[in-house]
Amino acid sequence: MQIYLPIAEVSVNAFLLLGIGGLVGVLSGMFGVGGGFLITPLLFFVGIPPAVAVATSANQIVASSVSALMAHVKRRTVDFWMGSVLLVGGLLGSLIGVLVFNYLKKLGQVDLLVNLCYVVFLGIVGALMLVESLRALRRANRGGPLPPRKKHTWVQTLPFKVKFRVSGLYISVIPPILVGVFVGVLAGIMGVGGGFIMVPAMIYLLGMPTKVVIGTSLFQIIFTSAFTTMLHATTNYTVDMVLALLLLVGGVIGAQIGTRIGARMKAEQLRILLALLVLAVCLKLGAGLLIRPDDLYSIATAG
Amino acid sequence: MRLLALLLWLVIGSAAAAEEKIVLGLSQDEVAITASFNGSDILIYGAIQRDSPAPTDSVMGIIITVSGPAAPVTVRRKERMFGIWVNRDSVNVDSAPSFYAVAGSAPLSLILKDIEDLRYKITIPRAIRSVGSTLEGAQDFTDALIRIRAGDGLYQVLVNQVDLEKQTLFDTRIVLPSNLTEGNYDTRIFLTRNGTVIDQYDTIIPVNKVGLERWLFNLAHEAPVSYGLLSLAIAAVAGWMASAVFQALKR
Numbered sequence: 240m241q242i243y244l245p246i247a248e249v250s251v252n253a254f255l256l257l258g259i260g261g262l263v264g265v266l267s268g269m270f271g272v273g274g275g276f277l278i279t280p281l282l283f284f285v286g287i288p289p290a291v292a293v294a295t296s297a298n299q300i301v302a303s304s305v306s307a308l309m310a311h312v313k314r315r316t317v318d319f320w321m322g323s324v325l326l327v328g329g330l331l332g333s334l335i336g337v338l339v340f341n342y343l344k345k346l347g348q349v350d351l352l353v354n355l356c357y358v359v360f361l362g363i364v365g366a367l368m369l370v371e372s373l374r375a376l377r378r379a380n381r382g383g384p385l386p387p388r389k390k391h392t393w394v395q396t397l398p399f400k401v402k403f404r405v406s407g408l409y410i411s412v413i414p415p416i417l418v419g420v421f422v423g424v425l426a427g428i429m430g431v432g433g434g435f436i437m438v439p440a441m442i443y444l445l446g447m448p449t450k451v452v453i454g455t456s457l458f459q460i461i462f463t464s465a466f467t468t469m470l471h472a473t474t475n476y477t478v479d480m481v482l483a484l485l486l487l488v489g490g491v492i493g494a495q496i497g498t499r500i501g502a503r504m505k506a507e508q509l510r511i512l513l514a515l516l517v518l519a520v521c522l523k524l525g526a527g528l529l530i531r532p533d534d535l536y537s538i539a540t541a542g
Numbered sequence: 543m544r545l546l547a548l549l550l551w552l553v554i555g556s557a558a559a560a561e562e563k564i565v566l567g568l569s570q571d572e573v574a575i576t577a578s579f580n581g582s583d584i585l586i587y588g589a590i591q592r593d594s595p596a597p598t599d600s601v602m603g604i605i606i607t608v609s610g611p612a613a614p615v616t617v618r619r620k621e622r623m624f625g626i627w628v629n630r631d632s633v634n635v636d637s638a639p640s641f642y643a644v645a646g647s648a649p650l651s652l653i654l655k656d657i658e659d660l661r662y663k664i665t666i667p668r669a670i671r672s673v674g675s676t677l678e679g680a681q682d683f684t685d686a687l688i689r690i691r692a693g694d695g696l697y698q699v700l701v702n703q704v705d706l707e708k709q710t711l712f713d714t715r716i717v718l719p720s721n722l723t724e725g726n727y728d729t730r731i732f733l734t735r736n737g738t739v740i741d742q743y744d745t746i747i748p749v750n751k752v753g754l755e756r757w758l759f760n761l762a763h764e765a766p767v768s769y770g771l772l773s774l775a776i777a778a779v780a781g782w783m784a785s786a787v788f789q790a791l792k793r
Binding site for chain 2: 478
């Protein structure tokens with residue numbers, strides 16, 4: 240069944256979009272990530288204009304994050320105070336991100352920037368996660384003790400210290416704000432929630448306990464993505480509601496299946512799979528930059 | 543003697559001009575883009591009205607063009623820099639139609655003189671306006687534009703696709719692809735004799751989004767804040783409902 244998307248101005252198979260939403264839903268249910276880093280490239284692939292894909296993904300992330308956050312609120316694993324600090328940085332960051340996006344769109348380099356961001360960050364995060372989880376798996380097999388967590392890092396030496404009760408932290412507000420800005424910029428440019436960067440940053444940089452990390456990251460991602468959606472909607476008019484709705488429906492159903500698959504697997508196995516998936520997307524996009532394109536020419540219309 | 547020749551020429555000339563006229567019909571007056579829009583066919587048909595029998599001493603041709611709204615376009619070319627492929631040179635084309643189909647009753651080279659093409663801008667390269675590009679090889683860029691759009695079915699050259707019956711009735715079918723933009727589609731029909739245009743008929747086929755598509759598009763452009771908030775509200779409610787349903791199923 241073909242459906243004409245009013246903003247993207249292309250006709251796409253509705254079941255294909257439901258399928259993409261569903262696939263990403265399964266993965267986000269399994270791994271606890273928003274899935275923006277998968278959905279945007281997939282939308283490029285089916286012929287949605289990049290600007291519409293980026294803006295609409297941001298809208299879809301709001302939905303999947305709200306859905307996931309509800310479960311975390313019930314379990315009291317959300318540090319709202321820390322989330323708000325991250326959010327302040329995040330809003331500033333998304334503003335910068337969208338401005339950079341619009342500026343580069345004029346120069347014709349936006350596709351390059353989006354692709355480079357994906358390759359670099361997916362590469363780094365995927366590789367780190369793979370190494371870390373392989374090490375954890377080996378340690379689990381050997382049955383050795385966990386290495387002690389370093390309590391004092393350079394982060395502890397900064398001023399403006401604040402107490403974050405749920406996380407059990409007493410640290411400066413500067414690092415969380417910087418992390419927020421960084422993730423916000425990426426959200427604006429890449430159309431992703433940034434969970435796959437935020438989560439490692441919160442654990443390793445801020446030293447937050449793992450159990451509150453996902454809920455807190457989701458809390459802040461909802462607002463950053465919502466803000467990004469609004470910015471894209473008001474400056475570029477590129478949010479496609481019909482597209483978002485189709486992705487949503489698929490995503491909601493997929494997430495349920497994904498959560499059930501995820502519950503049957505070990506945490507290390509899940510992390511290795513996620514790392515491999517992230518690296519695969521990274522390699523695919525990287526190859527696109529390195530291999531000579533089929534057509535050297537491309538068309539851009541004004542507006 | 544000379545005066546007589548001039549008179550004769552005038553009489554024949556004006557007679558030839560008034561002799562053949564295009565009468566036109568369309569299978570549909572407008573194209574409505576609905577949610578299930580998946581391209582559309584337009585049947586363009588008509589007849590040549592004559593006061594006297596068709597002349598036999600010249601070659602007759604019918605050329606039909608359908609042109610979407612024109613807009614400036616930037617064509618970019620990738621080059622290898624530091625090992626990766628990056629957009630480098632670009633050429634701004636002042637005006638290129640979003641859609642262009644040209645159909646002829648015979649190969650255009652046989653029924654259309656170059657000078658007439660230049661005057662009426664009938665073939666695709668003529669329909670694209672590009673002036674004052676300083677870059678060397680700007681032609682490569684316009685060629686690429688035509689090639690890419692032709693690949694998407696947006697630029698069509700339909701040779702021998704106008705059926706001409708008994709020198710009088712003609713019809714052609716133009717396939718509009720699903721990735722169509724809105725606007726007024728200029729439709730022109732040319733009647734040529736020995737490659738010279740002797741009559742032209744113009745009409746407009748409006749292509750518009752209708753219903754929900756229209757409403758959403760207007761809302762997105764005229765009230766972007768409400769549109770953005772509405773999208774977010776839908777997203778939030780859908781997310782919340784998914785979670786609620788999931789909880790209910792668990793119990």
